[in-house]
Amino acid sequence: MPNNHKRLYLFLCAWLCAVTVAFAQYTVTLRIVQQPALHAEDTIFAAGNFNNWQPADGRFYFVKQHGYLSLQIKNVPATVVEFKCTRGDWGKTESALAGADIGNHVISITGDTTIDISIAAWKDDFAPVVKQRTVSPNVHILDTAFAVPQLNSKRRIWIYLPPGYHAGNEKYPVMYLQDGQNLFDASTAAFGEWGVDEILDSMVKKGAPSCIVVGIDNGAERMQEYNPFDNEKFGKGKGKAYVDFLVQTLKPFIDGHYRTLRSKNRTIIGGSSMGGLISFYALLKYPDIFGRGGIFSPAFWTADGIKKLTDSAGNKLTGKLFFYMGELEGGTYVNDMEEVVETVAKKSDAMIYKVIDPEGQHNEQAWHKWFADFYRWIMEDGFNNAIRLDK
Known part of the structure; x- marks a missing residue:
């Protein structure tokens, strides 16, 4: 214990x-x-x-x-x-x-x-509503068709660079978030955006620590790519290959082209629903790569093996984990997350911040609501300032 x-x-x-x-x-x-x-x-x-x-x-x-x-x-x-x-x-x-x-x-x-x-x-x-672009100037598209060799596919990749990035020589923590099309821009988000860029612009302006954010679009096989386990309804799980892509292909590219802090405690992963599931799996599979995570409304119900894996591999977790679930998502989903959180608490030295919002639903508006709290907490202890290259 x-x-x-x-x-x-x-x-x-x-x-x-x-x-x-x-x-x-x-x-x-x-x-x-x-x-x-x-x-x-x-x-x-x-x-x-x-x-x-x-x-x-x-x-x-x-x-x-x-x-x-x-x-x-x-x-x-x-x-x-x-x-x-x-x-x-x-x-x-x-x-x-x-x-x-x-x-x-x-x-x-x-x-x-x-x-x-x-x-x-x-x-x-009715005529389709033309959604206005809401993306911050600090966000750009890294690639519209970034190669994903582990899945034999391509993916659009977004990147948020902190205010002042191009004027300095600081290195920054990096956060990898799933469902990239829902993070920054209302024009690409089917059900509303998280507003990650606006939240971070505002928080950094008020003195919060800065961070690079990498958003990875989901693909047509989202239910398979974000699940490390086979599912009778949704098919063969491809989550292991997807997480291997993050670690073996995407992270080395980001570290090689941007000023990043590369240690596990400066590497964060997060997502919601199926994206929350695969982010938690990434923490378990690569605990030496991802030290901190944001697990929003995780779809643990689709992954029969996640509780057993948490029991066997949870002792490897040593960083900081943020778990969120809305009560209005349903008691079964809340209980699934509670069971996983309890196992992590018993098995590991990880610091856990758990939120169950009595008014929370399973949507981007709920994840937007809690993103600032997640970011503020996950970036504490040693994240207060970016580290200069000459230090």
């Missing part, structure tokens, strides 16, 4: 004891009581935190019953269910009357529940 003073627990929610596995199982019935006449014959699906937001999941579609389009979801624990209706594609999701995006339906399940849904309009019946 590692010494307690080597670990830091920040339990931010007093209600934590309420987030336990519920033994009761309930039936949730969704009924569409109103929808536009256009596309009335199309199949409508529910996509939510109960099926990893798959927009055309054949297990969750509405059928005509008792005068309504209904969908019955059985064996739901006492949790929070969050979903949207689609016609099989995220480009064909329900919207407001004028085509604007709407929030998710959010239901707290405490018993058998019937929910009536009114669909005002479908997003694809």
